[in-house]
Structure formats: C-alpha cells, structure tokens
Amino acid sequence: MSFIVAIDGPSGSGKGTVTPALAEKFNLMYLDTGATYRCVTLKLLKEKIAFDDIPAVQKALDEIKIEFKKIPKPKDCKDEHYEPKRVFLDGEDVTKEIREADVAKNVSPVSHIPEVRKAMVSLQRKMSEGKDVILEGRDIGTNVFPNADVKIYLDATFDERVRRRIKQNKEKGIEMSDEEVRKNMETRDYNDAHSDVGPLKKAEDAIYVDTTGKSIEKNISNIAKIIKDAKKKHNRIEESYVMTPETTCKKVRRKLTKWFLAGLYHIFYRIRRSNMQVLNNRDEGYIITANHVNFIDAAAIILLHHRPIRFIAKADLNRIWILHHWSKMFNIIPVKRDTGDIGTVKLVLQGLKNKDVIGIFPEGTRKGMEKGKDIKNGAVYMAYKGKVKIVPVGIAGSFKLFTRVYVNYGEPIDVAKFKTDDPNWLDVATEEVMKQVVKLSDVTYYKNYKKAQREKKKQEKQK
Ligand code: DC
DSSP: OOOEEEEEOOTTSSHHHHHHHHHHHHTOEEEEHHHHHHHHHHHHHHTTOOTTOHHHHHHHHHHOOEEEEEOOOOTTOOOTTOOSEEEEETTEEOTTGGGSHHHHHHHHHHHTSHHHHHHHHHHHHHHHTTSOEEEEESSIIIIIOTTOSEEEEEEOOHHHHHHHHHHHHHHHTOOOOHHHHHHHHHHHHHHHHTOSSSOOOOOTTOEEEEOTTOOHHHHHHHHHHHHHHHHHHHHHHHHTTSOOOOOHHHHHHHHHHHHHHHHHHHHHSEEEEEOGGGGOOTTSOEEEEEOOOSTTHHHHHHTTSSSOEEEEEEGGGGGSHHHHHHHHHTTOEEEOTTTTOHHHHHHHHHHHHTTOEEEEOTTSSTTTTTTTOOOOOHHHHHHHHHTOEEEEEEEEOOOOTTSEEEEEEOOOBOGGGGOOSOTTHHHHHHHHHHHHHHHHTSHHHHHHHHHHHHHHHHHHHHO
C-alpha cells in the first residue's frame, strides 16, 4: 500500500524547497507536478501549437513523454546551479528551459485546459502507482490524491513569495526582472484560484502551514513531524493485514481482555441474547451477518460469545493505537472501504478454512439500511466461496447507557441454495439474508423467542 504525501500551495510558498528535502528524509519518490504542466507548455510552444487548437493539443498530449531522473553533476559540468533532479521532455533534458520566462508566462493558461489537466492528473497517478511518494502541486490533496495519508497546505505572504522567487531565479541563473516576477506571481495567483479545473484551494482535511518568516529548517522539521506521525499510522494499517500467530500467550491475553471488557459491557448495558447455541459446532466455520446500529455493537458479539469471533472492520481503525492493539489480539480482518480489497477476501477465506467465525456488517456503515445505502453482497460471496453457512444476527437497542441491548442469533442459512445462472444471484441471496437480519433485530423477536423457550420447557416437564 502506497504512502502518499500531498503538498499543495501557491507559487513561492516554499513547496519546491521543502518537498525535495522531505523526500530525501523519508525516502519518498519526489514528484514535482508543476514541472509536468511546464513540460506540456514547453512542448506546445516549441511545436507552435495554439492553446485553443484542442485536437492538436490532444495529439501532443498523446505523444508526450515526461521523465524525472536523478543524475549527479557530471565532472566536466561548469554550471554552478546544476540541479541533479533532471526533467526530460521527449528524451531531451529541459530542466532549465521549463523554468524560463516564456514557459512561466504561459504555463497557467495551459494548465487550465481540461484535456491537459486530465492527462497530467492521470500521468501523476500512474507515476506514483505502488510507490511511497511525495507530490507538490496545487490540486494534489483535493483532486489527484484525495485520500493521501498526509495533506499539507503551504502558504506565505505575497511579498515573501515574490522575494523568494527572485532569489531562486538568481540562484538558478534564470533572467527575469523583479517587476516581471511580481506581475507573473500576481497573474498566476489569480489564475490558480479562479480555474474551473483543479483550482488551488486547501483541502478540508489539509494541515495549513504558514512558512512566512520561518527558516527552511524550521518549516521542514514542522512538516517532518506530521509525516512521521502519519507514517506510524500508515504502518499500523499495513501490519493489520498480517495476522499474528495464535500463541498461548496471545490466547491468555485475549481471554483476560475479553473477560474484562465483557464485564464493562455488562455494567453499562443490560444484555439479552437468544439462540447463541447455533454457533456451537466448532467443526464448522460460519459467517455472521448483522445489522450495524452502533460503533460498539460488534463488541456485543465478540465479547459476549464464548466462541472466538472475528470481525471485518475498516482498516482505518488501526490508525488508533489501542484499536490496533485489540484488532491484532482479536484477529480482526481489516478492509479498505470501497476498494474491493482482495487482501480482506483472502484473509476471510483462510479463516473459514480454519473453521473460524467471521462477522460482517453488510450495510457497510452504521444504520446503512435506514440511510438507504446499497447492501454489500460480499458476505454471501465469501460464504459461497468458503462453503460455509451464514448465521444472520439482529441487534436491537438504543445503546444509551444502562439500557437493554438485544442480540438475536438466527438459524444458519445455506447460501448455495440461492445459486442460479442469474448474474444477480448474490444480490438476491443477500436480500433474503438481510430479511432475516431485520426480523431478528426486532425486540419482540426476543420476547417471542423466550416465550417459546418457556413453553417448550413446560411441556417437557409435563412429559
Ligand atoms: O509549481 P509551479 O510554479 O512549477 O507550477 C507551474 C504551473 O502549473 C502553475 O501555474 C500552476 C500549475 N499547476 C497546476 O495547475 N496544478 C498542479 N498540481 C501543479 C501546477
């Protein structure tokens, strides 16, 4: 799983200085997305393609080859501003050319051409595929990687940004008057903010970092702290896909924790359960499908059943240390939402082979049925593949402290009986299973169940 850091911000906010340093520090691939737009601009200028000649622009985009290579300064190179991170356009080194005035003046309108935007976003995603990467740009956190592990929005006052650009140009040997830099920055700021496609704006979950008046080292160390923390959380998610062995020590710790947490559960809720014995046959694995009403409802199943029950839970929970710790202890199976996570399917099928009981919330989210969300058919698919029955479970209760919580276990369902040639059979079977879940999540079900049990006992006594 890639680790992605998105650094966005206006021209001169410090992205170009801070990002390569952070790439080095955390061993991340560095992607300067601005350079990709500059390459397109240079190509259009060189080939004298008008920016509004969309078929010609598209043809250029189809043919363009942009590469980033790290080449140490050659011994005979006399350029004192030599930059080891080289940019190649169609095989030619254009590292310096893409920073010159002609490109700087034209890159903004070019980057606003929808076709250019689409091609570059797709190129940037492709270049990052499967890699741990840090990208700098304008729309990384909002558009290119909206699920990035870290999102930073760098900023600085206008005057400071102009000063930095003038200094940078001098260092790189780029000739541009101070007034030209100021005008250029003004226009770019306006265009970046008012673009219809990929406008520069802070992503809601991005961390705002103002670099004005702070040293480069200070800015780097501030962001490094954020990345370090995110990397730890990211590593915990990675780790959660590797199950720890069932050692005696782990089993004892799990028993003690289960006993302690179940005690707390009983104090805070009046638990009522029915038909738990359906899971008693330890020679069989099962999939439990339950309705999801509260974030601690899975605990009412895991903690309060004598048989070990594993649940599938969103991988992001592992970002929180204590949940990661319990997740490992209770062999929780992580899943990345809406990604058709193959790792999860493999873990479930392996678990079913070992005759485990695995819990799934087909609603995917809390009160999904009430919210009209699509019910996921993964539980039926995996039960069918793993050749196990589904035990529907209904949970009822408000989960307000000291109130009753009901957990009703239904009779096992053999999903194979729903298998037909109809490509929608998984959905049909899921609907049938969920009908049972809904029936079981009614409080009166529990009362009727108990009444029937009492009647049965009475009759047996009379016999
Ligand atoms: O970061 P830079 O100055 O090299 O960027 C050059 C231009 O590319 C700038 O005008 C904004 C545009 N750009 C963009 O629209 N989206 C990005 N992700 C990166 C740059």
